[in-house]
Amino acid sequence: MSTTPEPHEASELSPATVVVSAGRPARVQGGHINPSVPMNSTYVSQGVVTSGELSYARGDNDAWHPFEEALATLECGGGEPGEALVFSSGMAAIAAVFALVPDGGTIVLPRHAYQAGMVLAGQIRDRHGVTLRHVDIADTDAVVAALDGADLLLAESPTNPMLEVADLPAVLGAARARGVRSVVDNTFATPLGQRPLEHGADIVLHSVTKYLAGHSDVVLGALVTRDAELSATLREHRTLHGAIAGPFEVWLALRGLRTLALRFERAQANAAELARRLADHPDVAEVRHPSLPGDPGHERATAQMNGFGAIIGVRPAERSGVGRRRAGGRRRGRRAAVAPRDVAGRCGVHAGAPPPLGHRSRDGAGGPAAPVGRHRGRRGPLAGPGPGPPRLTPWLWARPLRPRVRYRRNRRAHNQGGSVEGAQEGLGHRAVG
Ligand SMILES: Cc1ncc(COP(=O)(O)O)c(C=O)c1O
Incomplete structure (x- = not known):
């Protein structure tokens, strides 16, 4: 029995209806109401694999499709359809968007944002000569001023852990006008709280681990975009880095999404x-x-x-x-x-x-x-x-x-321009996550 859901179309249904109905198998009499959990590494092929055909489960996997379908429907709402890609964690999704930035490029990012993402950004700066422009994401003028010549804007709103709120239409519009790719981490708001694609974001990012899955039993991430070329690039990153989710975890995430x-x-x-x-x-x-x-x-x-x-x-x-x-x-x-x-x-x-x-x-x-x-x-x-x-x-x-030793270590690293874990801006913030 196929687990492939009905193709997603622009949905005028309320998000509360979408979460319970999206990603279900086609309604046939006697058919399953829930997708099953297909456990496969390899799919049967007639010979040469054609485009879009399932062949090896690291590249594409029908276990992911129902959840991806549901999340894309939620994030795109009644607008132009898009594509969701599930990742092994929120951090794997962040790594995929950072990989869009060329060596020597520039990333604009909040001065306060999810700490592990900031640590990873610091490593990319050190290894790939990428410039990081940390901004107060709530200060629209500062964000817009930092966008000139940048390659990527990573926005988080509200931020983790400071709860700062960005003017999403303004900063995303400014990024678009300057040809800067924009990503919004929508983990804290969820697609029920806001839909950043409608405000002009190129990519929406989720730690599915949090609200979407919602039961503290899986670690997963996701990206959603309406840009087919971008989606193909991110998909290739996922395949080549093997940042893939297990079938059962994704099934659990979809079950969690229902509520x-x-x-x-x-x-x-x-x-x-x-x-x-x-x-x-x-x-x-x-x-x-x-x-x-x-x-x-x-x-x-x-x-x-x-x-x-x-x-x-x-x-x-x-x-x-x-x-x-x-x-x-x-x-x-x-x-x-x-x-x-x-x-x-x-x-x-x-x-x-x-x-x-x-x-x-x-x-x-x-x-x-x-x-x-x-x-x-x-x-x-x-x-x-x-x-x-x-x-x-x-x-x-x-x-x-944090234990004092770890705190001191982080403070030291921060002062030396390294890790900012738990020591952003010297305030010693502790993020959720
Ligand atoms: C806002 C935000 N983004 C990304 C992440 C990373 O997600 P994960 O823990 O699923 O790798 C977290 C984790 O707490 C988070 O809070």
């Missing part, structure tokens, strides 16, 4: 409520979440996103003692990106799991999101006895901090 709309809606509601409560908390110096009316990214996110995502940036107040006990009193007020556990599929920084949804809130208001309180008998991040604002416990805040 994306429900998960993302609830995760966003929880995050907005958590951000609102943290913003009022005496032990918190700063909260970044675009849902907050005073957040620098609020207006932009309202204009270009559907929702605000479910990752929150938090800087504890110095007086909170958070991190001080662990770090001998020297490390204070560092930022951490937090997310309700499992909403992004995997959280590098656990803010402690919110109670099961529907749990009564501290103020007894109930409502859709009630993350404050006791959870599974363990003291959660915001748990505290009695009324009044709950105290932040070191239990939560100690976890995002």
Whole structure:
């Protein structure tokens, strides 16, 4: 029985419908409702392999097609159809887009972005003489000024972990006008939150590991583009580098995708409520979440996103003692990106799991999101006895901090112009992921 899905066409269906319906096998009586998991390294051939024919499972694999079909439909919406390519991880997808840049070329990228991507960019700079122009992605003038003579703009919006929001139509339009290829890492927003191709991106990138797969059981990545030539180049990179996904992982990702709309809606509601409560908390110096009316990214996110995502940036107040006990009193007020556990599929920084949804809130208001309180008998991040604002416990805040040795190593490397892991801009940010 073939697992090949119906070809994807421009879809006017709502994304919530697309996630449950796209990538299914053709509807024939007695047929499968789900794609199966074809386990093959090689396909039968009549002789000379013709273009588009399956032959060897590293080059193309029908196990990938249903998920690729669904993701392309989601990212392209009702517009011109495009093509999705699944990769072995989000990092493999990032490596594929960096490989588009020629030796000696120039990449414009956010000063704060997913840390491993930044480390890889640093290695490419050192090995291939590529110039990196780090910009504040929320500063449109700075981004546009950096585009002259560049080869690639890698945008992330909202960024991991600082939650900065780029003016996507403006920066992507400027990149296009200058002939600079643009990529948007859409991991944090998901195609339900924004569709960067509609704003002019050439490529959309995902760590499928996070929201799309959504169950903390696979590591996968993906790229989506409407440019057939670009797609062929990226596909060739995937084949030659062997950055390919296993059939079962992709099947799991598609199964996870089926519930994306429900998960993302609830995760966003929880995050907005958590951000609102943290913003009022005496032990918190700063909260970044675009849902907050005073957040620098609020207006932009309202204009270009559907929702605000479910990752929150938090800087504890110095007086909170958070991190001080662990770090001998020297490390204070560092930022951490937090997310309700499992909403992004995997959280590098656990803010402690919110109670099961529907749990009564501290103020007894109930409502859709009630993350404050006791959870599974363990003291959660915001748990505290009695009324009044709950105290932040070191239990939560100690976890995002890296062991001191690793921190120092990263700081040293950063100061020497090398790795920026955990030490971007000297602030010691800790990203989710
Ligand atoms: C925004 C973002 N992009 C890319 C990646 C890399 O994805 P993966 O872990 O699937 O390789 C991550 C991982 O956390 C991420 O958060």
